[in-house]
Amino acid sequence: QSALTQPASVSGSPGQSITISCTGTSSDVGLYNLVSWYQQHPGKAPKLMIYDDFKRPSGVSDRFSGSKSGNTASLTISGLQPEDEADYYCCSYAGTATFWLFGGGTTLTVL
């Protein structure tokens, strides 16, 4: 099964909001409420930012929010800050043959 589709890059200015999309199929993103989002700074391990489509782990800023419509999930970051500049990956459960699929990743640049 193919990886989930994300834009290669997005950018925004401090204080603005941006949205990163993650498109899958009716066999993964569209079927299960198990989309998660990860933030990765250079040379660091990924960090869980959103799980179960829209839930935030304890300690994650409420500037990060997740949503989903059909086969496309989205991560929105509001009030952009310089430290938000990182790579972001989506991930979805895809059933008992494929299990977990990642997106190709999106590089966020805070201008």
Add this chain to the structure above:
Amino acid sequence: QVQLQQWGAGLLKPSETLSLTCDVYGGSFSYFYWTWVRQPPGKGLEWIGEINQSGSTNYNPSLKSRVTISVDTSKRHFSLNLTSVTAADTAVYYCARVGGDPGQSDAFDIWGQGTMVTVSS
């Protein structure tokens, strides 16, 4: 606070077997799946496989023929073996916990520090 500490050989020759282990400190070792994810240099994340305390495993179909994940609950660690490695297996390998809401395995919520594994003759 749960921490994952991973270790293993970082330089391999083609056809050798990659072996990594992830020690789990703090928290419960039971009730979770434990997983391996890799990231080739400059590229995205790829899920390798997962295991629970009972030894039940799930693998990425594209790697299944070469991957074995095992668990030792007495030592609170789980391990990854990947056979017949090639240059394409060069990557940072991460261990992680599959957690989420209590009792659920919904996302990779705690990660190890990563181990760079290079395959080169």
